[in-house]
Amino acid sequence: MKPFTYVLPQTLAEASAAAKQPDTVLKGAGIDLIDRMKERLQTPAQVVNLLPLHKEMAGIAVAADGSVTIGAGTTLAMLEQHAAFATPALAGLRTAAATTASPQVRNRATVAGNLLQFTRCWYVRSEAFHCLHGGRGPTCLAMTGENRYHAVLGWQDCVRVHPSNLAPALLALDADYTTVLGDKRTTRKLRDLFPADPRAQNPEHTLQQGEIVTSITLPKQPEGTITVYGESREKETFDWATTACAVRLVLAGGTITAADLVLGAVAPVPLPRPQAAKLLVGQKPSSELFAKVAETAYAGASPLTHNAYKLTVGKAVVRDVLERASKGMS
């Protein structure tokens, strides 16, 4: 790691002001950041540590109206263990948190850090490779290179995938995120955190310099809501997904009255699939229906040389997640 100045702010406003300075990065637990700093992919002059703002930024609160606010500095272990996520409506998020990385990582890694972690593409994460997204070369090397963990959907000039487990689960729950920039507090839809145009030249999130994610809010879920998160991966634990899917179903009298479906690990951003979810609404759960939904979820996919398996496996994950949701098995 290159030497840097370590800033300990006392308030959010102070943190935001410090983070606006040039060559400065924000740090939660630093699980991903320290990794990249060791690799010298990121060599900031100043690191603003958000951990002292624990009181303002960490913790889980259930409001009187049934919405749940998760502080950005809440650890994945806290999500995994908190009683608020034991309900079927929020079980998908809990599964996503509980299956991320290893216990050691979950004990420190934060919710915002999970959402904002840099892609795991092995070309961009290695200084030796002159790749487009890293600003080190003219082309995406994964597009024609070793791309078995890369995108099959929604890619343009860069085939990285978004690595967050929590993002699909949170998007399926229609989460909002709140940020602070200077003394301005803003709440937006979580999908706005990710670029609408995920080209190589664009950053992986839409935050401005100095803008700090402070919390995530989940709206109250209607009666009969169940969420399920599932993924395929090469190792049972401590691995990133090769494909992931989060679904939210609202069931009333055996009929699906509302549905959301979000794919993870297959595109440069976590990918809501509204066309696929629409097929579920007003229907009774069945294997035939779920097969059709899975096909639609992956409609328009363009696999690369080594990752066509993601279509077969990914559709199976979608079907599995839907089967579990319809049977009330979170």
Place this chain on the structure above:
Amino acid sequence: MTVPPDRGVSRRSFLKGSAVVGIATTGLDAAAGAVRPTRPASFGPGQHEIALLVNGSEQKVKVETRTTLLDALRDGLDLTGAKKICDRGSCGGCTVLMDGVAVNACLTLAMDAVGSKLTTVESLTDKDAVHPLVQNFVQCDAMQCGFCTPGMVMSSLACLQKRGKPTVEQMKHDLSGNLCRCGTYGRVMEAIERTAQAGGK
């Protein structure tokens, strides 16, 4: 900074000695007094002294802002139980307990550990007195090359402290961040089970 017991000139102490010479000649910031960074402040990029609460006693150690907790423990405090293997949070060899939960010391900045209660594998032995978990590791032959063992012991300890009498599933869940290339997992779980049965935490 505590002075480690004199063990003669080892490769480690030799390297440390030469590192100190290197620092003296490059003229980094003079060390300030031991600090508890709770006030708004900035530190670095040079060296300064912090206080870490390790195994129940406060110990002063000189660090840079970029020093990881693992390096501070191993090189600064001579607590070499936690191992630096992958240095990227992938293997669990550097596992220590921070406020009672297992963390990767290699992915934690030493500065971030100020104010937290740290427990390292060294706390489990005191001269000839050995923690029951360590005893059971020996009795169950839960190690082969032994390199992952300190981390494995700390994750096992966290598992026992959290669960009391963990099931096999819970043990697998709690140990899933520790890699052992010799494949001792089964015997590690046996050691945890024996310790739990005897009521040791």
